[in-house]
Amino acid sequence: MPQQDSVVAVLSLFNPPAEVVERVRRLQRQVDNVVVVDDGSPSPDARTFEQLADVAQVIRLGENKGIGAALNAGIQHARAAWDPAWLLTLDQDSEIGPHFIERALETAQRATGAGIKVGAVTPETHNGTRIDMLPGKDEFGEGFDPMQSGTLISATALDHVGLLDEALFIDAVDSEYTARLRQHGYRLITGDGCDLSHTLGQARPMKFLGLRVKIAGRELNVYYHAPFRVYYMARNSIQLTRKYLLGQPAWIFKRVALETIFHLIRVTYGPNRMALLKAVVLGTRDGLRGRRGRIPQDVQDKLTAP
Structure with a gap:
């Protein structure tokens, strides 16, 4: 007891x-x-x-x-x-x-x-x-x-x-x-x-075409996550959507919308954009395939390749 x-x-x-x-x-x-x-x-x-x-x-x-x-x-x-x-x-x-x-x-x-x-x-x-x-x-x-x-x-x-x-x-x-x-x-x-x-990830300057992005004179940051983390974010979001969409549709729709916005910010304004975009694509692919567990080594290699 x-x-x-x-x-x-x-x-x-x-x-x-x-x-x-x-x-x-x-x-x-x-x-x-x-x-x-x-x-x-x-x-x-x-x-x-x-x-x-x-x-x-x-x-x-x-x-x-x-x-x-x-x-x-x-x-x-x-x-x-x-x-x-x-x-x-x-x-x-x-x-x-x-x-x-x-x-x-x-x-x-x-x-x-x-x-x-x-x-x-x-x-x-x-x-x-x-x-x-x-x-x-x-x-x-x-x-x-x-x-x-x-x-x-x-x-x-x-x-x-x-x-x-x-x-x-x-x-x-x-x-x-x-x-x-x-x-x-x-x-x-x-x-x-x-x-x-x-600690919410690594704050990196938000840039577009090499220039700092500002709103009302305030310089904005992007909270950077390594490509392998972004892979898991994209992949596991698919898993959650499949499992809970029917039972909790409003929660899932909002969560997917927010994740999509964060991914767009990462690949538009953050550093290492091509690797992050690749992570989103590969994570989404593997999520649709139902892949779970540790990131496959071949995917990891693709995300770290120069």
């Missing part, structure tokens, strides 16, 4: 920076236990993992299996060791704000008291900015497409809908779980006053 309001945090790591140790120490002040999962880092820093072993349970995967597999390994370990009521998933470049857990649990308790089937509690803001929200149903906010980092998942919901979809590997793993929870009647509510600090 899970301990009421007990929380274990699970972090997925890949070649983590040394500062992740202090981040975990600060995280410990808000949760009962922490599990960190090394997702097959090709060049791990031994000193960093030695220090992590002093402040958290460390799991090392023998190969890079993707964020879904890494988080699932941590969740399963946490549930076997401590049987918590809630699991907080985090990326290595994210950090919850002060009183995050306390506020999230208070919000969940009020929502449950109001008859809401709470599947997860997500941040209300990222880096101080309110996340994109669904139209309001009641006093409890609900993010349109919340990312997994900073999501507090109910153990009861995990028992009902299962673990994350490992075959997506990376990107849209959180979106698929959001859709699955909603498909089973759960809500993902935002925690009142819960903020997550998170």
Whole structure:
């Protein structure tokens, strides 16, 4: 039987920076236990993992299996060791704000008291900015497409809908779980006053014909992702559309529209445009073919070829 309001945090790591140790120490002040999962880092820093072993349970995967597999390994370990009521998933470049857990649990308790089937509690803001929200149903906010980092998942919901979809590997793993929870009647509510600090890719200058793009005198940036990440974004978006279009058409249509806009911005204004365009095309092709799992080596080679 899970301990009421007990929380274990699970972090997925890949070649983590040394500062992740202090981040975990600060995280410990808000949760009962922490599990960190090394997702097959090709060049791990031994000193960093030695220090992590002093402040958290460390799991090392023998190969890079993707964020879904890494988080699932941590969740399963946490549930076997401590049987918590809630699991907080985090990326290595994210950090919850002060009183995050306390506020999230208070919000969940009020929502449950109001008859809401709470599947997860997500941040209300990222880096101080309110996340994109669904139209309001009641006093409890609900993010349109919340990312997994900073999501507090109910153990009861995990028992009902299962673990994350490992075959997506990376990107849209959180979106698929959001859709699955909603498909089973759960809500993902935002925690009142819960903020997550998170790095949103690499900001690169937005340029067109070699000139900086400006709006109202303000120079704009493009948040750059490597071509292999864009491949997963395009491919997995097709997977989500096929799986949830009939059950959640409005959500899917908006998500596809936003993804299309982001892809257009990347290939029009961002760096490495031809490789990114190739990634979108190949990802869409493989999504239509139903391909899952790690990016095929021949596709990876095409995306890195000069």
